[in-house]
Amino acid sequence: MALLLQQILNGIMLGSVYSLVALGLTLIYGILHIPNFAHGHKYMLAAFTSFFLVTNFHTNYWVALVIAMGVLGLVGMGVERWVYRPLRNVPHINSFIAAIGLLLMIESFALILFGADFRRFPPLYDQPIHIFGVGITLQRLLVILAAALLILLLQLFLKRTWLGATIEAVAQSPEGAQLVGISIDRVSSLTFGLGTALAAAAATLITPIFLVYPTMGSVPNLKAFVVIIIGGMGSIPGAVIGGLMLGLIESLGGGFISTDYKDIFAFGALVTFLTFRPMGLFGKGGR
């Protein structure tokens, strides 16, 4: 029983991280209607950024988190401006191919700069605490709490601020938004920056638990896509629920069925959803 609870808590933690990454991705999809395939690699850059800030510059962990979010937010805006904006009026498949190019660039850039070694974050919040009789490190609990906080802040931003409203407007109708004077360029830029910053937060939160290495971006990338396809591309509740679901499926499946094949569950779930319900749980579609 305790084991089950442990796996569930783990699942929620993993799920929170997946949700954050997926949220960034789904925000971007809502505006640009292209899945930003290089998302996971910016996540990786964020992990390295925080890593160096904390180990080499001895920055406070939470400050490093904010800085990483800022830096990657700028990177995201740059990518939008230089890679995706020129491709806005061409078939989406071209943007997808550009994203692959970007992915190759970022991954090899990291390999060249940092080498392929695995690095480990210095332990920060490793003290174990007990909830419902289950042991869990403080770090893991912080991940869940911080993710929840960020999601809440995001919701407030989107629903209560003017900038947030412009994002929703462009997502629903670019022409309509333009008519009332909203600049699509600026909103695209903002959304990309915001989405990337969320991924940066997710990376900084989770890396003390796992390792940091240049190819770490590809798996979260794919899992984030699994999440938004299950949850529905462009749907925020879908990203959150889908993320949690995936985290739980992986944790429970991996814990009780087989760790060797645990990744297959995620991808198997994706293939199943794509086949039978491509629009996801909350997406719109169909004939």
Add this chain to the structure above:
Amino acid sequence: MNAILKAEGLSRFFGGLAAVMDLDFEVKAGEILSLIGPNGAGKTTVFNLITGALLPTRGRLQFFEKEITGLRPHDTAALGIARTFQTTSLFPDETVLDTLIVGFRCRTRMGVFDALLKTGRARGDEERSRRKAEETLAFIGLGDRASELAKNIPQEAQKRLAVGLALVTEPKLLLLDEPMGGLTEEENAGMMRLVQKIRGEGISILLIEHKMKVVMKISDRIVVLNYGRKIAEGTPGEVGRNPEVVEAYLGVGDAE
């Protein structure tokens, strides 16, 4: 004249909104039936329901007494229902002639192995396709544009090509969605002649068109839609005198 297309209780909902509601009508063999109504009355939705691009929420469709409800567009096309689209839809990078050749594909039988081995069937199909394409090209009057790219020809030629593409599939029923959209008076007349020429070949036509003068002149019968429901049906004369129609549409629409 007997009916070749029958719609019974045809309905399509989008969420709570009824785009088409309880529609009963039929297209008789050899006639030109026009479907008119204000913008948003559901006319293009009816076309989509007939061809199978959309599934009806309720109701049924019969073509030559055969149940076609739920069939997909490529099946209805094979059965003999062809259409054009409100915004001219073509293969942008194909030449005019190539466009028509590929349109005839559904009437050919060759497969991959025929292609690989250049069998007699392959050669026969290729020749028939080319001949049919050239005939259709002459019929629609684009003979001098055969090797131009579809995206480069002027708008009126594009509309003709779209009609030609529908024709080359050897349809028995042709659905034309605003074939005169954006055309000048003179181009209108040309398109009207083409439509009548098509009817002369024995093909029945279901027409959506906003230009009232044309509709009144060319139609054998008219069905009037408003908010997805049929509000009138009859000859141009009858419909023109119907007060409900006048109120809903003819009074406020373009009397062009």
Add this chain to the structure above:
Amino acid sequence: MKGKPSSWLIAGLVVLALVLPQFVTNKYYLNILIMSGIWSIVASSLNLVLGYTGQVNLAHGAFFGIGAYASALMMLKLQMNFWLALPLAAALAGFFGFLIGLPALRTKGSYFAIGTLCFNIIVTLIIDRWEGLTEGARGLMGIPGPAPIPVPGIGQIAFKTLAAQYYLVLGFLLLTLFVMRRILNSLVGRTFRAIRGNEELAEAVGIPARRVKILSFTTSCFFAGIGGVLYASYIGFLSPELTDYHVSFDSLVYIMIGGVGTMAGPILGTLLFVTIPETLHVAAEYRLFVYGLILILMIIYLPRGIVGGIGSLARKKPKGGA
């Protein structure tokens, strides 16, 4: 059709390719040419799906891998002759292509790309973990090369020398191109282009889009499988990483740069990207970085690739339009 290079040019290139081993005897360069040939087969087959029906298929590595592993296992464990294993393994790859295509081709565009990518990952994972069948991460070793073909009266054609293996690969490349050309120039090929150009319209004129896409996908996987068999026999060693989706990415790069939707494009792209980095001895990371950069620049400024770009220039010259 428009803009096709003259038959003389093609004949000339084929003759050049045939006599090349007489001039290029350096083993290192012959090896590069052979590898280019194998990857050209893989890239050309992907082009069938990408360039002609317009779908980004990222599972190509999986089918390459299925062909490679299937033939290797048949030859090693069942003592099968190469010439029997080749068509069987390729057919198996095609068969899996058909099975995967059925559900996958219900989706489009980016969904299809992601779905196929995930499928590729699943296949690589299975090959890696199923040690009983595939030896897992240890890899398969000692895969035999093609068996000699007995020719009555003359003796036999053996494939021991590098030149002989070059001709083998060249032969299959020409076969692949021949098959593709026959299909693409036929009415079937026209339906491929129609689906790429305007799928909704293609359906409206009676073309069953999904069925046609499955056909092109299956054919594409069959030839990817052939590429895999040739690779396995030539190198003699297989490991799970070879079936990874980076094969799909690489092929994608070669096609996009060389020219998507043209016959020569994938071959040109492959030649450029296999020979140049090899001769320059560039490290893998730098190579990938440049690939990525060129891919982005190409897709923004020259989306039809090198061959396609030349093709559209050629088409603009004759008539001045309407």
